Amino acid sequence: MKRRTPVYINILVVLGLLLVVFYMFAQTSEFFKTKYFWAATIVSIIVVFIQSAIGDLIENEKFKKLTEEEKNQYLAETKVPYFKHLWASASKKQTAKEEEDILIDHGFDGIMELDNQLPKWWLGLFYFGIAYCVLYIVSFSFTDFADPDVEYNQEHKAQIAAVEKYLETVPQATLETAVFTEDHVEEGKAIFETNCVACHMDAGKGGIGPNLTDNFWINQPEKTLYKSIFHVVYNGSPHNPTMQAWGQNGVLTGNDIEKVSAYVYHINQEQAPITQAQGGAAPQGTEANWEK
Ligand code: HEC
Known part of the structure; x- marks a missing residue:
């Protein structure tokens, strides 16, 4: 049975993604003050907990079906700290038997190909990329988001306002102070x-x-x-x-x-x-x- 990612790591990942998305669209850290950000955060955390609870149920069901030996092995595995377990599985070599199971019958010069599964983090990034792309294109096409003209005009207005403000405060020459140069x-x-x-x-x-x-x-x-x-x-x-x-x-x-x-x-x-x-x-x- 596969070991599941602890719920706190899922929450951290989701929070990280939310920060990235909100920052990309807002372009300033002002979004912290909006109710949208906090609503999205709360809803996401709730969803992560629901997903984790469903995972628990499924895990219990599967656990019941294991043999006594497998149960003990699984319990021993869950005692290993999560990151240590991650490290071990990342650096683990496949056994000859495991390799045989995923060997694809197509090789050359003795170099063979294995049908390895894609890493989960890689798949996650891939789907996130697709979802983000759709979100980006839709916002770019139908809103002012990332529109160079709109951004230019905003900057331009801000600059003009700043110059006017400066000119209001800059000391002006008077009959007493004016000199020829x-x-x-x-x-x-x-x-x-x-x-x-x-x-x-x-x-x-x-x-x-x-x-x-x-x-x-x-x-x-x-x-x-x-x-x-x-x-x-x-x-x-x-x-x-x-x-x-x-x-x-x-x-x-x-x-x-x-x-x-x-x-x-x-x-x-x-x-x-x-x-x-x-x-x-x-x-x-x-x-x-x-x-x-
Ligand atoms: C609409 C026409 C007009 C414009 C525009 C104008 N002036 Fe004059 N200016 C005159 C007239 C007419 C006089 C003569 C005033 C008088 O008779 O006392 C004069 C007088 C002067 C005098 C004094 C000359 C003297 O012999 O006493 C100076 C200096 C002067 N102008 C500079 C300027 C400057 C600098 C500008 C631009 C910021 C300017 N003027 C714009 C019409 C104009």
Whole structure:
């Protein structure tokens, strides 16, 4: 009579499989908190116990039919610890008689083939694989499970949210803290081209808005040029609402204005002015005398 696997090992195996399946589908350990996982666990454990109880009944019936000698041998075997028994049976050599019984009549050069049974653990994995495959294909085809587009969109949303959250907390430049650096010119140019060219035209040569490359300024709210630009862009022009208050109305952040101001400073101070002859707008305002 074959020795049965103890019920606690079956329970451990079933729990292991449940963990694998739930983790594969949930992709996080959050499933521990769901009632589905705990319901599945309880039901599985009950099923294992029922299966074990049926096994006990069958074992009793078989036991009754054994001869006295076989009964004693079986009882002696059950006293050996389960893992020791496993090890012994795994490393046990078949006797010549046993081999003869399962010999297949088909060999070559004296190499013969035996009709061995497949190991139970192997068969178990095989059937688990089939069941898992069906479950996977069905979920993949009919739910959002493992759908790369859905996963991408979720990740994308999370990233955007994280960036927005970061931007809310990141310190923004103010009139007091903003400083000119060359590093901001490139990014500032991109901001200028998106928000400002419509009025100040290419390279700030002027159109609806004044020429930003010459030294004539309508607004000179600060003593230095860079701060003055920042001031006007942040707060708008007090004389002309066409130049809106980009910072106050929240269209641009303090950091964006710090950058776009660097670009305006750059085209004004580090490049030659675009004159009327070159297509620039006529000077407006008064000539400025900026502090360095
Ligand atoms: C809708 C048109 C328009 C847009 C868009 C615009 N401006 Fe202006 N801007 C003006 C006008 C008009 C003035 C002149 C205001 C005045 O008369 O006081 C001006 C003035 C300015 C001044 C001060 C110039 C001076 O001589 O006093 C700066 C600096 C400036 N703009 C930068 C920018 C930047 C940077 C952007 C993009 C973020 C921008 N502007 C977008 C129309 C615009």
